[in-house]
Amino acid sequence: MAEITRDMLGRQGLTRVDExxxxxxxxxxxxxxxxxxxxxxxxLDRITARPIISQEDLPxxxxxxxxxxxxxxxxxxxxxxxxxxxxxxxGEVVMGEQSSLVxxxxxxxRIPTGGLLxxxxxxxxxxxxxxxxxxxxxxxxxxxxxxxxxIAPGEDIGKGSPALPAGYFLRPQDIGLLAxxxxxxxxxxxxxxxxxxxxxxxxxxxxxIPPPGKVRDINGITLSGLIxxxxxxxxxxxxxxxxxxxxxxxxxxxxxxxxxxxxxGGSSVGMRDLGEEAISTxxxxxxxxxxxxxKPGKPIIIGLTGTTPIFGLPGHPVSAMVCFxxxxxPTIHHLSGRAAQNILPQPVVCxxxxxNINSAPGRRDLIRVxxxxxxxxxxxxxxxxxxxxxxxxxxAHGYFIIDEDSQGLTQDSxxxxxxxx
Amino acid sequence: MAEITRDMLGRQGLTRVDExxxxxxxxxxxxxxxxxxxxxxxxLDRITARPIISQEDLPxxxxxxxxxxxxxxxxxxxxxxxxxxxxxxxGEVVMGEQSSLVxxxxxxxRIPTGGLLxxxxxxxxxxxxxxxxxxxxxxxxxxxxxxxxxIAPGEDIGKGSPALPAGYFLRPQDIGLLAxxxxxxxxxxxxxxxxxxxxxxxxxxxxxIPPPGKVRDINGITLSGLIxxxxxxxxxxxxxxxxxxxxxxxxxxxxxxxxxxxxxGGSSVGMRDLGEEAISTxxxxxxxxxxxxxKPGKPIIIGLTGTTPIFGLPGHPVSAMVCFxxxxxPTIHHLSGRAAQNILPQPVVCxxxxxNINSAPGRRDLIRVxxxxxxxxxxxxxxxxxxxxxxxxxxAHGYFIIDEDSQGLTQDSxxxxxxxx
Numbered sequence: 125m126a127e128i129t130r131d132m133l134g135r136q137g138l139t140r141v142d143e144x145x146x147x148x149x150x151x152x153x154x155x156x157x158x159x160x161x162x163x164x165x166x167x168l169d170r171i172t173a174r175p176i177i178s179q180e181d182l183p184x185x186x187x188x189x190x191x192x193x194x195x196x197x198x199x200x201x202x203x204x205x206x207x208x209x210x211x212x213x214x215g216e217v218v219m220g221e222q223s224s225l226v227x228x229x230x231x232x233x234r235i236p237t238g239g240l241l242x243x244x245x246x247x248x249x250x251x252x253x254x255x256x257x258x259x260x261x262x263x264x265x266x267x268x269x270x271x272x273x274x275i276a277p278g279e280d281i282g283k284g285s286p287a288l289p290a291g292y293f294l295r296p297q298d299i300g301l302l303a304x305x306x307x308x309x310x311x312x313x314x315x316x317x318x319x320x321x322x323x324x325x326x327x328x329x330x331x332x333i334p335p336p337g338k339v340r341d342i343n344g345i346t347l348s349g350l351i352x353x354x355x356x357x358x359x360x361x362x363x364x365x366x367x368x369x370x371x372x373x374x375x376x377x378x379x380x381x382x383x384x385x386x387x388x389g390g391s392s393v394g395m396r397d398l399g400e401e402a403i404s405t406x407x408x409x410x411x412x413x414x415x416x417x418x419k420p421g422k423p424i425i426i427g428l429t430g431t432t433p434i435f436g437l438p439g440h441p442v443s444a445m446v447c448f449x450x451x452x453x454p455t456i457h458h459l460s461g462r463a464a465q466n467i468l469p470q471p472v473v474c475x476x477x478x479x480n481i482n483s484a485p486g487r488r489d490l491i492r493v494x495x496x497x498x499x500x501x502x503x504x505x506x507x508x509x510x511x512x513x514x515x516x517x518x519x520a521h522g523y524f525i526i527d528e529d530s531q532g533l534t535q536d537s538x539x540x541x542x543x544x545x
Numbered sequence: 546m547a548e549i550t551r552d553m554l555g556r557q558g559l560t561r562v563d564e565x566x567x568x569x570x571x572x573x574x575x576x577x578x579x580x581x582x583x584x585x586x587x588x589l590d591r592i593t594a595r596p597i598i599s600q601e602d603l604p605x606x607x608x609x610x611x612x613x614x615x616x617x618x619x620x621x622x623x624x625x626x627x628x629x630x631x632x633x634x635x636g637e638v639v640m641g642e643q644s645s646l647v648x649x650x651x652x653x654x655r656i657p658t659g660g661l662l663x664x665x666x667x668x669x670x671x672x673x674x675x676x677x678x679x680x681x682x683x684x685x686x687x688x689x690x691x692x693x694x695x696i697a698p699g700e701d702i703g704k705g706s707p708a709l710p711a712g713y714f715l716r717p718q719d720i721g722l723l724a725x726x727x728x729x730x731x732x733x734x735x736x737x738x739x740x741x742x743x744x745x746x747x748x749x750x751x752x753x754i755p756p757p758g759k760v761r762d763i764n765g766i767t768l769s770g771l772i773x774x775x776x777x778x779x780x781x782x783x784x785x786x787x788x789x790x791x792x793x794x795x796x797x798x799x800x801x802x803x804x805x806x807x808x809x810g811g812s813s814v815g816m817r818d819l820g821e822e823a824i825s826t827x828x829x830x831x832x833x834x835x836x837x838x839x840k841p842g843k844p845i846i847i848g849l850t851g852t853t854p855i856f857g858l859p860g861h862p863v864s865a866m867v868c869f870x871x872x873x874x875p876t877i878h879h880l881s882g883r884a885a886q887n888i889l890p891q892p893v894v895c896x897x898x899x900x901n902i903n904s905a906p907g908r909r910d911l912i913r914v915x916x917x918x919x920x921x922x923x924x925x926x927x928x929x930x931x932x933x934x935x936x937x938x939x940x941a942h943g944y945f946i947i948d949e950d951s952q953g954l955t956q957d958s959x960x961x962x963x964x965x966x
Contacts, residue, residue: 182936183760185757220745240758280930280933281935295965296766297862297941301935303763303765304862324641326659330729333727337606339725341724342724345586349589349716349717445718468916469923471892471894512659514603514701514702514721514725515722518716518721542892544716544718
């Protein structure tokens with residue numbers, strides 16, 4: 125249990141995953157991100173800065189919701205199969221045009237779905253409830269009430285009514301709705317900027333052939349992709365030396381230029397100390413969390429300088445990715461002003477676990493898995509690999525979580541797998 | 546049952562959803578899309594054109610996978626708590642550097658995880674299995690075999706081994722892997738081009754105030770967003786008249802300039818006929834499917850002219866979106882060359898249905914729902930709206946499917962909801 129109550133340096137208790145995120149988000153408070161106006165064609169995946177209010181009644185005019193005949197409802201009262209009402213067809217509503225016809229008692233007009241109701245009518249009889257007698261006469265075999273089979277002005281949305289809330293992530297269909305409301309531009313929060321420093325004197329650019337003992341920078345480009353996927357803009361500061369006189373000013377510059385800063389690497393104790401010291405030096409409140417009861421991802425440092433969160437991510441790419449998903453992505457969503465859909469659950473694939481997995485109580489384990497089809501349903505095979513192996517990075521289709529109160533799962537247990545997008 | 550065996554024009558049987566897609570995909574055959582080289586920073590969400598082969602052994606040199614001591618395994622044979630082995634510490638491996646030390650029998654060297662094994666050693670003893678005696682002497686309390694706690698050259702991936710298959714959709718972590726392999730560019734399929742025509746004389750641009758009887762174009766911008774999300778490039782041809790002399794040449798031009806063409810609208814019988822005739826005129830094989838046993842989305846037309854699929858989508862935005870998801874998106878994935886991950890299941894949210902839903906046997910129903918949190922789990926409330934209502938477009942969080950062999954579901958049934966991304 126020592127693992128649960130002390131961190132890797134033995135200095136403090138490891139924080140639970142949920143608690144670690146709460147500690148940070150509670151400090152961040154309300155979003156004050158600037159906003160910008162963008163055209164609808166550039167609004168996909170952006171976040172609304174304020175509620176979208178309809179500027180007009182939709183539909184503007186009464187329309188039919190069925191193919192049939194526009195009538196005066198009173199003419200159909202009492203109509204049935206045995207005692208049909210007879211109506212004279214005086215014309216046809218053409219889609220997209222306002223008819224000049226005026227419909228008197230005993231008359232009707234052909235109308236398509238979406239057609240505008242002609243003057244004098246107050247209901248639509250469905251085609252299925254009529255029997256043609258000849259070119260100009262129908263039997264109506266079912267009565268309709270006033271307002272049947274039509275949509276009234278403002279019934280879809282009324283002028284002044286909210287169409288979408290603030291803090292809403294815009295999907296294609298939401299932008300379609302905005303187009304339907306006649307909007308051409310929408311006010312959204314500007315994209316968040318996330319700076320990334322790859323630290324460690326053993327890291328070389330991925331385009332280099334590493335000399336013995338060095339490894340290529342994987343985290344820079346992986347984190348950049350994850351940041352993009354989360355809807356923010358990544359700014360890569362390249363590889364920054366572990367040296368104090370290089371790392372401190374580089375981190376300070378990144379904090380000044382971004383909304384969130386990540387540094388990755390620092391698997392050595394020296395680097396962890398340096399990261400901690402740098403965050404403390406940059407300004408209050410400083411270090412919030414150092415070490416989380418999580419596997420992989422335990423050595424994460426979470427700090428805050430002014431209003432800028434700083435994450436010290438583990439150097440191993442898989443661990444860095446796990447920490448990104450659990451801590452950085454929710455922080456990006458929070459600071460982006462994405463509020464309205466936070467309530468949605470995470471979709472999962474149910475699968476059978478391919479082997480026993482042990483987990484320490486008090487720790488959250490994130491088990492990366494590869495899925496394969498089985499006779500019935502799906503099997504989830506844990507993706508394991510020696511520390512430092514990078515091919516395991518891409519082998520997983522997703523992951524499942526073993527919570528703090530579990531000691532593990534046995535083979536064939538059902539697990540809920542969250543797929544990597 | 547008439548609905549199942551005849552289409553809206555009474556001319557042919559409605560095709561089942563699965564069958565409709567199979568009819569098209571079977572005709573498309575292998576992907577011959579051109580390829581292009583892109584840098585890793587531009588490779589996110591692209592599709593590999595050929596297998597990625599490692600050009601080197603990774604790791605290049607033997608590394609430790611644990612914090613501990615590099616040793617000659619033979620020195621630890623028989624070591625235990627009661628009969629420890631004693632080893633002299635002659636130095637330390639620094640992360641990122643090749644040690645110049647040569648380790649003799651009876652000696653050892655401190656080594657961090659990821660550190661390069663010094664000459665003379667063939668195993669690592671974990672820190673936990675040692676007891677420090679003084680600054681230069683340790684007890685080893687557990688024996689290790691040759692190769693313990695280290696990763697050998699090429700063990701992660703060998704030179705000439707495949708790292709990723711062809712037809713693979715590149716996620717952030719996959720690009721990280723490519724960086725780890727030292728690649729700077731990757732050959733991917735070019736993005737698919739999808740042309741979109743909004744048809745119907747009742748449609749006006751979304752920036753206009755529609756005169757009575759007209760409605761704004763919603764499908765153009767919604768489909769454009771869905772196309773982008775599917776990884777292709779949308780090209781909007783604007784609003785095209787229902788008139789034969791306008792629509793035919795516009796469709797022909799779009800077919801010449803794109804890999805896939807969508808026209809939406811045409812809810813009128815006249816427009817459906819026109820669309821069908823245009824597809825037939827453009828070239829063989831012509832119409833493949835006209836009318837699918839699906840709600841909403843029944844009147845879809847699927848055609849093929851040469852190698853270019855043409856989809857005539859229903860005019861109602863919700864129906865157009867459903868047809869996009871079920872038919873157009875899989876076609877984009879197929880033609881994009883996205884093969885390797887097709888096998889992955891669709892993640893779902895399990896929820897309780899909020900009301901009874903009837904469904905005609907032989908038809909597939911796609912029920913759009915809004916989710917809300919309940920005491921236990923989630924409730925799925927069907928999003929209903931009168932035909933032509935557009936605010937329902939954005940109300941749904943996702944949908945579930947009622948298959949052809951079901952007659953519907955009762956309230957409180959568990960449904961598997963696919964969330965809109």
